[in-house]
Amino acid sequence: MMGTLNAPDPLKTQLESVGSRIQKAKGTFLFRRGDAASGVYLILSGQIRLGLERDPRGFPSRMIGEGAVLGLPSTLSNSPYSLTAEIMEDSILSYVPRDKLRQLLRDQPQLCFDVMSILTEELNQTRTALERLHKPGT
16 A cells, blocks of 8 residues: 655655754664654655554555655654554655654744644545455455
């Protein structure tokens, strides 16, 4: 299942400007389900598999690429990451710690609408996965 958690351009620009550029090698993990959420990641290049580590039938993994933001729900809610992000090809990311993200949203409140669109898309993808799980005959 391909995921589309792409950030609108104004948000991408800001996340890249306030973030720290990091590189991750294929086969490593960005974060694992249950890890304490510390910030969000904007994918600048590469591919990341986002999903549950065990029994993915109810929520299939998604391949996420350039322009996507990972870790947003957990970072904003200050809860552990709910999914695992595995690096599938060497990747370059912009990492934005929680405090910097919150300050950015306070300073530029119009970006909150961009964040809401990402969160809404993630919610819609989760609902679709649940519908497939509970559909008769599957």
